[in-house]
Amino acid sequence: MEKPPRLLLSRLWLQNRVYDVTLNSVVFAWKETEPNKKRPPGSSWNTCKAAGSHSVPVCEIIAVQETAEEVQKKNAGKWHRVPRSPEESYQPPAFTVFYVDRSRQHRWRCRSVTFHCPDWGLCQQWIQTIEEQLFLLTYRPKRLLVYINPFGGKQQGKRIYDQKVAPIFSRASISTDVIVTERANHARDHLKTDADLKKYDGVVCVGGDGMFSEIVHGLISRTQCDSGVDQNCPEETLVPCDIRIGIIPAGSTDCICYATVGANDPVTSALHIIVGDSQPIDVCSVHHNNTFLRYSVSLLGYGFYGDLLIDSERKRWMGPTRYDISGAKTFLSHHYYEGTVSFLPVTDNVGSPRDKFRCRSGCHVCQHSGHLPLEEKQICEQEEEEGEDSVSEIGHKDVWRVIRGKFLAINAVSMSCACPRSPKGLSPAAHLSDGTTDLILVHKCSRVNFLRHLLRHTNKKDQFDHSFVEVHRVRRFRFMPKHQEVDSEVDSEPDLRERGKGLFGQICRDHPACDCAPAHSTWSCDGETLPHTAIQVSAHRQLIKLFARGIEEQPVFEDSTGVCSA
Numbered sequence: 359m360e361k362p363p364r365l366l367l368s369r370l371w372l373q374n375r376v377y378d379v380t381l382n383s384v385v386f387a388w389k390e391t392e393p394n395k396k397r398p399p400g401s402s403w404n405t406c407k408a409a410g411s412h413s414v415p416v417c418e419i420i421a422v423q424e425t426a427e428e429v430q431k432k433n434a435g436k437w438h439r440v441p442r443s444p445e446e447s448y449q450p451p452a453f454t455v456f457y458v459d460r461s462r463q464h465r466w467r468c469r470s471v472t473f474h475c476p477d478w479g480l481c482q483q484w485i486q487t488i489e490e491q492l493f494l495l496t497y498r499p500k501r502l503l504v505y506i507n508p509f510g511g512k513q514q515g516k517r518i519y520d521q522k523v524a525p526i527f528s529r530a531s532i533s534t535d536v537i538v539t540e541r542a543n544h545a546r547d548h549l550k551t552d553a554d555l556k557k558y559d560g561v562v563c564v565g566g567d568g569m570f571s572e573i574v575h576g577l578i579s580r581t582q583c584d585s586g587v588d589q590n591c592p593e594e595t596l597v598p599c600d601i602r603i604g605i606i607p608a609g610s611t612d613c614i615c616y617a618t619v620g621a622n623d624p625v626t627s628a629l630h631i632i633v634g635d636s637q638p639i640d641v642c643s644v645h646h647n648n649t650f651l652r653y654s655v656s657l658l659g660y661g662f663y664g665d666l667l668i669d670s671e672r673k674r675w676m677g678p679t680r681y682d683i684s685g686a687k688t689f690l691s692h693h694y695y696e697g698t699v700s701f702l703p704v705t706d707n708v709g710s711p712r713d714k715f716r717c718r719s720g721c722h723v724c725q726h727s728g729h730l731p732l733e734e735k736q737i738c739e740q741e742e743e744e745g746e747d748s749v750s751e752i753g754h755k756d757v758w759r760v761i762r763g764k765f766l767a768i769n770a771v772s773m774s775c776a777c778p779r780s781p782k783g784l785s786p787a788a789h790l791s792d793g794t795t796d797l798i799l800v801h802k803c804s805r806v807n808f809l810r811h812l813l814r815h816t817n818k819k820d821q822f823d824h825s826f827v828e829v830h831r832v833r834r835f836r837f838m839p840k841h842q843e844v845d846s847e848v849d850s851e852p853d854l855r856e857r858g859k860g861l862f863g864q865i866c867r868d869h870p871a872c873d874c875a876p877a878h879s880t881w882s883c884d885g886e887t888l889p890h891t892a893i894q895v896s897a898h899r900q901l902i903k904l905f906a907r908g909i910e911e912q913p914v915f916e917d918s919t920g921v922c923s924a
């Protein structure tokens with residue numbers, strides 16, 4: 359590929375050594391030229407070892423600024439000699455470039471490097487030229503609307519933002535309007551109706567997955583409302599949101615941040631926002647008949663995860679340990695639930711849930727899957743009457759498949775749901791933006807087998823390689839719990855309905871003291887419970903965009919000796 363033309367080349371000083379510093383529209387680079395040449399007269403601040411050569415993509419430069427004397431001294435570290443004369447205390451003009459540096463485990467840090475110039479003119483030329491290049495990066499946000507949940511996670515949201523994020527936003531000349539939420543759904547309601555979104559290049563949420571879900575609901579609802587789309591209609595094609603969302607992790611569960619960036623680290627997330635990353639994300643809409651219930655971007659779980667959520671909500675006072683305790687309790691209760699799952703498997707997707715490769719930055723599956731709009735597909739419903747726990751085998755395209763059975767868990771996973779506790783996630787090969795969700799059905803099995811399945815979330819073994827587990831990549835699915843199937847059959851005959859309700863069904867459902875297993879579980883939708891168990895779910899390809907780039911492949915570590923962390 360042709361190299362872009364050089365914009366500047368100068369011989370500058372970096373910590374007593376001479377470097378050839380170059381800039382083109384793509385790369386800012388510096389290379390040591392005269393290893394033995396000493397510092398310019400008057401400079402006395404060197405302590406760091408000189409580096410060989412470095413390069414930083416221009417798109418990862420955070421800012422450039424003229425370097426004040428204090429900054430020079432600070433950058434030089436604590437060992438600097440007291441100047442003996444005014445000449446010796448002379449500081450040659452300098453500029454500092456702040457840029458992204460990759461650290462371990464997908465963390466990013468803001469580093470800086472200060473160059474000394476022979477004269478002010480050259481120093482100003484460097485600053486101006488770099489600023490001009492940054493100005494051309496029009497996809498970078500300049501104005502952000504920030505919502506902080508002061509009560510998320512360990513209640514550190516405000517401190518995290520003020521101490522770790524606000525200083526780097528200000529260094530990158532990003533202006534912000536900050537709203538500290540005063541109640542649950544404050545951010546959602548503000549986005550839905552009041553926020554003047556035209557003023558902003560992005561919305562940032564400081565909190566956990568619950569807070570992120572508020573932002574998603576506010577933005578999607580606002581976009582549909584502005585475009586005249588009826589969210590209550592399950593068949594509607596939703597309009598994608600223009601404005602990007604940034605997540606500064608400050609909750610007890612930060613699964614969305616982890617799955618889209620690879621780390622739960624506020625500074626890393628802030629830097630992804632500053633460089634203007636954009637990662638499209640699929641969203642599932644959940645309906646009950648013709649009523650919209652919620653959107654889901656991560657886990658929609660019935661059975662094990664639904665029960666776990668209900669129990670953990672009662673134990674909120676315990677903090678994050680509640681998930682372990684509720685997990686153990688739900689596992690021991692070993693409830694299974696009967697019902698019918700119908701789903702529309704994808705046929706035009708280049709990936710599968712059993713793939714070995716993972717969705718990573720620039721994923722080709724996300725780029726090439728699901729281009730056919732739903733309505734263009736010929737959808738014919740073909741229900742198979744089968745025995746319990748059996749799977750229909752219909753070979754042709756775009757046909758709904760139906761499975762009746764007893765399930766310990768039904769999970770629909772729109773992204774891997776990887777988190778520090780489960781580094782591979784519930785569906786390791788799920789994709790962020792291929793327009794699908796991975797439907798995982800765990801059929802009734804022994805406790806030991808179920809434990810074996812759960813343990814595979816934490817180790818390297820294929821968690822779907824069990825006879826009682828099946829996984830399908832789907833575009834849509836429906837679930838009907840068995841007791842409602844009975845109800846709807848009974849509904850059609852009014853006499854029976856009265857008798858049936860009075861006699862059996864209602865007794866078991868309404869009396870917790872009754873020793874029989876519960877008739878139904880509850881859906882957990884990204885950590886919130888749904889009021890209905892009979893639901894229809896549709897995956898919407900790339901409905902929202904995050905300030906993220908997906909998890910990067912193995913980060914490249916460069917020797918960054920000679921530059922100081924900001």
Ligand SMILES: Nc1ncnc2c1ncn2[C@@H]1O[C@H](COP(=O)(O)OP(=O)(O)OP(=O)(O)O)[C@@H](O)[C@H]1O
Pocket residue numbers: 506507508509510511512538539540541542543544564565566567568569570572608609610611612885
């Ligand atoms: N000011 C507020 N007061 C009370 N609740 C709030 C406030 N602001 C936001 N919330 C709600 O708090 C819930 C949890 O917030 P968040 O996701 O930030 O933290 P979390 O500790 O990770 O939560 P979770 O327990 O869901 O994992 C969200 O569902 C949000 O609606």
